[in-house]
Structures are given as structure tokens and as C-alpha cells.
Amino acid sequence: MEISIIAEKLFSIGGFSVTNSLLVAVTVAMALGLAIIVFSRNPKEVPYGTQNVVESVFEGLLSFIESITHDRKQARDFFPLVATIFLFVLFSNWSGLLPGAGTIGLNEEHAGRVVTVPFLRGPAADLNMTVALSLISVLSVQIFGIVALGIRGYASKFLVAPWKKPYVIGTVVGLLELIGEFAKILSFSFRLFGNVFAGEVLLTVMLSLVPYFVPLPFLLLEVFVGVVQAAVFSLLTIVFLKMAVTGHGEGAH
Amino acid sequence: MEGVQQVLGSADNAKFFSAAIAIAAAALGPGLGIGYLVSKGLESIGRNPEAHSKIQTSMILGIAFTEAIAIYALVVALMILFK
Numbered sequence: 302m303e304i305s306i307i308a309e310k311l312f313s314i315g316g317f318s319v320t321n322s323l324l325v326a327v328t329v330a331m332a333l334g335l336a337i338i339v340f341s342r343n344p345k346e347v348p349y350g351t352q353n354v355v356e357s358v359f360e361g362l363l364s365f366i367e368s369i370t371h372d373r374k375q376a377r378d379f380f381p382l383v384a385t386i387f388l389f390v391l392f393s394n395w396s397g398l399l400p401g402a403g404t405i406g407l408n409e410e411h412a413g414r415v416v417t418v419p420f421l422r423g424p425a426a427d428l429n430m431t432v433a434l435s436l437i438s439v440l441s442v443q444i445f446g447i448v449a450l451g452i453r454g455y456a457s458k459f460l461v462a463p464w465k466k467p468y469v470i471g472t473v474v475g476l477l478e479l480i481g482e483f484a485k486i487l488s489f490s491f492r493l494f495g496n497v498f499a500g501e502v503l504l505t506v507m508l509s510l511v512p513y514f515v516p517l518p519f520l521l522l523e524v525f526v527g528v529v530q531a532a533v534f535s536l537l538t539i540v541f542l543k544m545a546v547t548g549h550g551e552g553a554h
Numbered sequence: 555m556e557g558v559q560q561v562l563g564s565a566d567n568a569k570f571f572s573a574a575i576a577i578a579a580a581a582l583g584p585g586l587g588i589g590y591l592v593s594k595g596l597e598s599i600g601r602n603p604e605a606h607s608k609i610q611t612s613m614i615l616g617i618a619f620t621e622a623i624a625i626y627a628l629v630v631a632l633m634i635l636f637k
Contacts, residue, residue: 304636305636306632306633306637368611369611488626491622491625492618492621492622494629495622495625495626495629496625498632499632533618536611536614536615537615537618
């Protein structure tokens with residue numbers, strides 16, 4: 302039973318090493334893109350067949366976003382980023398549960414021991430992918446904020462001058478919020494990575510103890526956790542987006 | 555005493571102990587925190603059933619933040635074990 306916290310390298314192209322989770326991530330991304338393109342070809346006024354699927358998924362996501370932003374135009378602005386993150390994280394979490402992920406692989410020799418290097422591994426179980434996603438999310442939040450409020454307006458949230466209204470406390474709080482933005486990158490990535498990797502470890506241990514029937518509830522738990530983590534990632538992205546485009550004086554607080 | 559020293563001194567065993575203690579201690583805080591959070595959330599839904607979806611969304615948000623703290627400790631424990 303080998304559990305490796307680092308995604309194992311399969312081969313390298315030039316100097317760039319391709320890991321098993323990178324393979325699955327690229328496959329999931331391409332499959333998602335192809336599926337949506339194929340399903341929404343020749344759209345009819347009255348939806349039929351697979352167009353129904355795409356429309357219902359998009360409608361569900363849009364109303365999810367709108368229930369948090371309470372503003373239809375903002376929901377439509379945030380939709381591409383948030384829907385992509387949600388669908389990609391969802392399907393990549395689920396793809397780590399497919400039969401063969403983590404089990405079918407090659408026996409290789411690493412530092413004197415024979416280890417099995419699996420061909421497939423859930424992409425979110427690789428810290429690189431989760432850090433990349435969280436960087437994209439937090440950077441997009443900053444960009445949306447700058448576009449909505451202008452650079453001065455957005456920067457005035459973090460760099461409050463000590464002679465303006467809340468005086469020195471305002472400056473300190475602004476600096477803390479700036480540090481908080483960086484902390485968000487860490488927390489996003491570790492939340493997703495920790496949940497998915499811990500789930501993988503749990504499944505590996507359970508399957509190595511009792512291979513038949515007993516791991517079923519744990520598999521269902523992992524399916525559920527995959528959905529919940531995708532939802533939480535996108536929910537937090539929406540909330541931070543909403544907070545970033547809201548000016549100082551406005552807002553429901 | 556010597557037996558205990560021997561057991562705790564070897565690197566492999568120290569790994570197991572430290573990983574177990576890390577996650578066990580870290581599960582305490584967020585467990586209590588999420589319990590508080592959900593209890594207050596349910597209470598406020600009971601007092602005001604109309605605001606159900608708003609309260610639920612904020613509650614799930616809070617749960618995600620609190621749970622993340624336990625996950626940080628879990629990641630540290632896993633790094634200790636498997637590195």
C-alpha cells in the first residue's frame with residue numbers, strides 16, 4: 302500500500318515532467334470542453350436532447366450564483382469563471398474515484414524499493430493543481446475588483462491613509478486585509494488538497510483492509526465530498542468576488 | 555523507562571506518534587467550532603424560517619472556513635508520515 306503525497310512523474314517532455322494527475326486534469330478539461338461544445342451545437346429554440354442538459358446545468362449554476370450576489374448582472378459577469386471552476390473541480394474530484402485510478406500502474410524502482418506508480422490520480426490530490434486554481438481564483442478576484450472600482454478605488458481598500466476617517470486603525474486593518482489576500486491563496490489550495498488527498502488515503506486504507514463491500518460507504522462519502530468541495534470553492538470565489546466589487550460605502554453591512 | 559525511550563527515540567516511531575498527536579489535537583477546535591456554528595445556524599433558522607437560504611449559505615461558508623483549519627493540520631500530519 303503506497304501512498305505518495307507528491308504526484309508521481311510518468312514521463313517528461315523536454316524538461317517538463319508530466320505527472321499522473323496532470324494527465325487526468327488535461328483529460329478532464331478537454332473532455333468537459335468537448336462535451337459542452339458538442340452538446341450545444343445547432344441550438345434550437347425549444348431545447349431537445351443534450352441541449353437540455355447543458356441548459357439545465359447552466360441555469361442551475363446561474364441561479365446558485367445569483368442567490369449569493371442578489372444581482373443578476375453581477376451573476377452573469379461572474380458566471381464564466383465560477384462555473385468553470387465548479388465544473389472542473391467537480392469532474393476532477395469524481396475522476397479520482399473511477400476504477401483504476403491509483404491502482405493500475407507500473408512497478409518502478411525508487412531509492413532501492415519497488416513502488417507502484419499509478420497511471421491515473423485525481424488532479425486535486427496534487428498540490429500543484431490546487432495552488433494553480435487558487436491563484437487563478439484570487440488573481441481574478443483582484444482583477445474584477447480593479448475593473449469595477451478602478452485602481453485607486455480598489456487600492457484604497459487596503460492602503461488606508463492614517464489621516465483619513467478610521468485613522469491608524471484603518472491603516473492596520475487595511476494591511477491585515479492585504480495579508481489576508483495572500484492567506485486566501487494558501488487556504489483555498491490546502492482546503493481542496495487536504496479534503497481530496499485525505500479521501501484518497503482513506504479509500505486506499507479501506508480497500509487494503511477489506512476489499513469487498515465495506516469501502517462502499519466511503520466511496521459514497523468521497524463522491525459527496527467531491528461535490529461539496531467543488532461547491533465550497535466556487536461559493537468562496539463568488540463571495541470574495543462580490544466583496545471585491547463592492548465599494549467602501551455601499552454593501553449590505 | 556528505557557523501553558519507552560527506545561520506542562519514542564527511533565525516527566519511524568516518532569513519525570507515527572507526532573502525526574497522530576497533530577491531527578488528534580487539531581480535530582478538537584474545529585469540531586467544537588463547527589458544532590457551535592451549526593447550532594446557532596439552526597437556531598436562527600428556527601426563529602426566522604423565511605431567511606432559510608441566506609442563513610444556510612452563510613453557515614456553509616463558515617463551516618468551510620473552520621474545517622479548513624483542521625485540514626491544515628491534516629496536511630501537516632500527512633507530510634510527517636509520508637515524507
